[in-house]
Amino acid sequence: DTQMTQSPSTLSASVGDRVTITCRASQSISSWLAWYQQKPGQAPKLLIYKASSVESGVPSRFSGSGSETEFTLTISYLQPDDFATYYCQQYNTYPWTFGQGTKVEIK
Amino acid sequence: EVQLVESGGGLVQPWESLRLSCAVSGFTFSSYSMSWVRQAPGKGLEWVATIRQDGTQRYYVDSVKGRFTVSRDNVQNSLYLQMDSLTGDDTAVYFCARANGIYLNYQYYFYMDVWGKGTTVTVSS
Numbered sequence: 001d002t003q004m005t006q007s008p009s010t011l012s013a014s015v016g017d018r019v020t021i022t023c024r025a026s027q028s029i030s031s032w033l034a035w036y037q038q039k040p041g042q043a044p045k046l047l048i049y050k051a052s053s054v055e056s057g058v059p060s061r062f063s064g065s066g067s068e069t070e071f072t073l074t075i076s077y078l079q080p081d082d083f084a085t086y087y088c089q090q091y092n093t094y095p096w097t098f099g100q101g102t103k104v105e106i107k
Numbered sequence: 108e109v110q111l112v113e114s115g116g117g118l119v120q121p122w123e124s125l126r127l128s129c130a131v132s133g134f135t136f137s138s139y140s141m142s143w144v145r146q147a148p149g150k151g152l153e154w155v156a157t158i159r160q161d162g163t164q165r166y167y168v169d170s171v172k173g174r175f176t177v178s179r180d181n182v183q184n185s186l187y188l189q190m191d192s193l194t195g196d197d198t199a200v201y202f203c204a205r206a207n208g209i210y211l212n213y214q215y216y217f218y219m220d221v222w223g224k225g226t227t228v229t230v231s232s
Contacts, residue, residue, distance in 0.1 A: 034218040036152075043202055043222035044144075044152060055220065087152055091208070091218050094166045096142075096154040 002026055002090050006099035012107040019075040021102045023088035028068045032092040035064055035073045039084045048073065109133035109221050111203050116226030122192055129186040129203030129223055137181040140206035140217055143188050145199035156188065157206055193230045200225040
């Protein structure tokens, strides 16, 4: 199975900050990576697919990059609505696997 | 409006069975693969199963193989998850999700672009 490791697990930031979350795959997954945002009590929401393609309706401050085994999610200018938990997920091979999550909290 | 609505969750005893449903509207259900993802209390997301558009191919995480069965009814626009021999480790919120993506080099690559709100399964004596 492909293991996905996110860092950091928790990130304290302020409104207006630039935030970067890293996701590493235990083997190459090409660009078959998605990023999701989840708020407490809600379903996950797709932000990014194919490593860098932004889902329709997602604000342009969200961007993704990377390939093979190393990926990043960047929020260029953190907004109050962005405090949430973020997950990466590989869909290169079954079983699909998620990172453990990164909680972005208010500093 | 695209909607996925899960139902069928509840409290069951260990080793009992439960069948989850996901009613879909707002898109052509038969054109999409569909998935189940779960989230144990206070934990992260875990992919559970995916079924292809026509139901001919099904994929499962190892921990549910032989106990869970994913199925679909393309006339009723519904997705199902039959869960047997449930244990406490299956306690979670179960989400259904639409799998979207592309077919490339004889392989499908799907991400999950639309999610339901989830239904809660609690396994406890």
